[in-house]
Amino acid sequence: DTGVSQNPRHKITKRGQNVTFRCDPISEHNRLYWYRQTLGQGPEFLTYFQNEAQLEKSRLLSDRFSAERPKGSFSTLEIQRTEQGDSAMYLCASKRGTGDHFGPGTRLTVL
């Protein structure tokens, strides 16, 4: 069990640019979740996958956001035309049962 990894750990971008984050879950975990956490707040659910199928998306996930999990392994979260309001920590979590394992997160700063 090597844990959940996320890359990059930090991303600084200019408004209007596209960014992509990657999450590598624990290998036997079939469920993968993306959350967004703004400073001083609790994480908020964005979307989740069971294997390769994206089964639910939050209303927080605007049309500029897209997530994939090809082959049910790693997942990517892309934000197009970034806005300053997208600045946050993006957390990935995976699980097989009821206990989520979180990655270290990707901190996005949009200038």
Add this chain to the structure above:
Amino acid sequence: AQTVTQSQPEMSVQEAETVTLSCTYDTSENNYYLFWYKQPPSRQMILVIRQEAYKQQNATENRFSVNFQKAAKSFSLKISDSQLGDTAMYFCAFMKHDAGNMLTFGGGTRLMVKP
């Protein structure tokens, strides 16, 4: 929709003392789980303790225990013999027992353990 409320934004405790963090939630569900997660500064979130709603017995994990009051929709965390390494943000979280199993988090309590 579920909501989770943590009414204490910040708390402090002396090393070796006991501290209790509060959490209330609102749901119409009968079958669910409750969790406390710890997020140390600049480090990833880790699970501290979990409670199944159908279990009346309060969960314990070493120095961590909960007081689960289902009727009152209250789920507090007690940390005994506080250690400096307990300094962190603590998040209470709710999970419905359904297909999605996503977490709904409270706003967090920042705990500072003082030497």
